[in-house]
Amino acid sequence: GDSVTQMEGPVTLSEEAFLTINCTYTATGYPSLFWYVQYPGEGLQLLLKATKADDKGSNKGFEATYRKETTSFHLEKGSVQVSDSAVYFCALVPIGGGADGLTFGKGTHLIIQP
């Protein structure tokens, strides 16, 4: 079945550091890919998404590029802030989407220190 693998956390960085959170996937065909963020005590918020190969999703300074050849969707940010501390989830939905629901990775806890 479909699966998503994320780097294990927690990831601890200093403010203004460069961030990369790795995500690779296994799926049939060309799934849509997502990054969700969960701030402490809150629900899931869509951070960015990409629906076809070579698409780049971006939001709030975060970027991720859909790489079909490496089946990856790594999340990057050039300069992190303390407010970026959260749990980040990579997810996919199979081609056709809709009712199949999201398959999530296990989440990466990001801690940004001042």
Added chain:
Amino acid sequence: DTAVSQTPKYLVTQMGNDKSIKCEQNLGHDTMYWYKQDSKKFLKIMFSYNNKELIINETVPNRFSPKSPDKAHLNLHINSLELGDSAVYFCASSPAIGTRPGYTFGSGTRLTVV
């Protein structure tokens, strides 16, 4: 106006009790879901409803039963609660199958069984 709203936000109950969690979406989406997030933050889909028909049931115990009175509501009933049911439960919705996938999550219900 909250797009996907869940009630209650917190629920503490004793083992053996029966409880319900309500979910409503005002986005006009066709499909609704329930996800369970365990203590390690892992998210797994429990149910999916499309036009009031159950289309996914991911080996969830039959003590859990989704009820959808209409397209905008998907409630979760849990009978004979067990300690292992303690988790955060998220409701979500998405538009029609075949459209560009997009998922909106509620803020979650933290269930604690004592």
